[in-house]
Amino acid sequence: DTEVTQTPKHLVMGMTNKKSLKCEQHMGHRAMYWYKQKAKKPPELMFVYSYEKLSINESVPSRFSPECPNSSLLNLHLHALQPEDSALYLCASSQDLGIMNTEAFFGQGTRLTVV
Amino acid sequence: AQKVTQAQTEISVVEKEDVTLDCVYETRDTTYYLFWYKQPPSGELVFLIRRNSFDEQNEISGRYSWNFQKSTSSFNFTITASQVVDSAVYFCALSEENSGSARQLTFGSGTQLTVLP
Numbered sequence: 001d002t003e004v005t006q007t008p009k010h011l012v013m014g015m016t017n018k019k020s021l022k023c024e025q026h027m028g029h030r031a032m033y034w035y036k037q038k039a040k041k042p043p044e045l046m047f048v049y050s051y052e053k054l055s056i057n058e059s060v061p062s063r064f065s066p067e068c069p070n071s072s073l074l075n076l077h078l079h080a081l082q083p084e085d086s087a088l089y090l091c092a093s094s095q096d097l098g099i100m101n102t103e104a105f106f107g108q109g110t111r112l113t114v115v
Numbered sequence: 116a117q118k119v120t121q122a123q124t125e126i127s128v129v130e131k132e133d134v135t136l137d138c139v140y141e142t143r144d145t146t147y148y149l150f151w152y153k154q155p156p157s158g159e160l161v162f163l164i165r166r167n168s169f170d171e172q173n174e175i176s177g178r179y180s181w182n183f184q185k186s187t188s189s190f191n192f193t194i195t196a197s198q199v200v201d202s203a204v205y206f207c208a209l210s211e212e213n214s215g216s217a218r219q220l221t222f223g224s225g226t227q228l229t230v231l232p
Contacts, residue, residue, distance in 0.1 A: 042222035
């Protein structure tokens with residue numbers, strides 16, 4: 001099973017709403033990532049978790065709040081978003097941050113629209 | 116700082132033609148990894164290949180082949196006898212050994228490949 005599952009696939013939310021994106025993997029990977037991808041652009045790293053601890057926050061605004069409840073799950077809590085936050089949010093996992101010779105597996109993403 | 120350049124923004128070919136996607140990278144590290152990912156319209160980034168900086172052997176996998184040349188800092192990707200299902204955005208990416216505390220992927224800007232029937 002080399003799958004990273006993201007829910008929901010599509011999300012429309014108002015600027016005052018609170019919502020959460022979910023990501024799950026059962027490959028035993030200990031590194032998990034959130035990326036943001038705008039149309040016709042490459043993915044941009046937002047957060048990295050290693051062994052359930054936040055390892056990197058790429059200066060992401062506090063209206064995005066990540067959470068890693070266990071080694072298989074990664075959440076991204078959204079609050080008071082702006083229309084410019086509309087994008088494809090991709091979750092990824094890899095075996096371990098310290099192991100270079102391994103690829104990252106990506107989910108299908110959540111297409112978020114903020115209205 | 117590391118950088119990946121995919122100069123071809125969009126390429127269109129007719130089915131069964133061969134097509135090469137270019138990737139040029141910059142890094143100060145001697146140990147690094149190069150990747151190609153495919154992103155179909157569904158959105159998922161599909162891993163295609165990983166290459167480390169010490170392995171310059173070219174690789175072939177079915178209709179796909181990769182040409183890694185350290186002398187020119189290039190890692191080009193060729194699809195032979197292209198098919199409509201190959202239509203997607205293709206990203207080249209770089210990961211350095213000394214990229215800090217995390218394995219970060221630096222992506223190129225991507226090449227949109229359209230294969231016409």
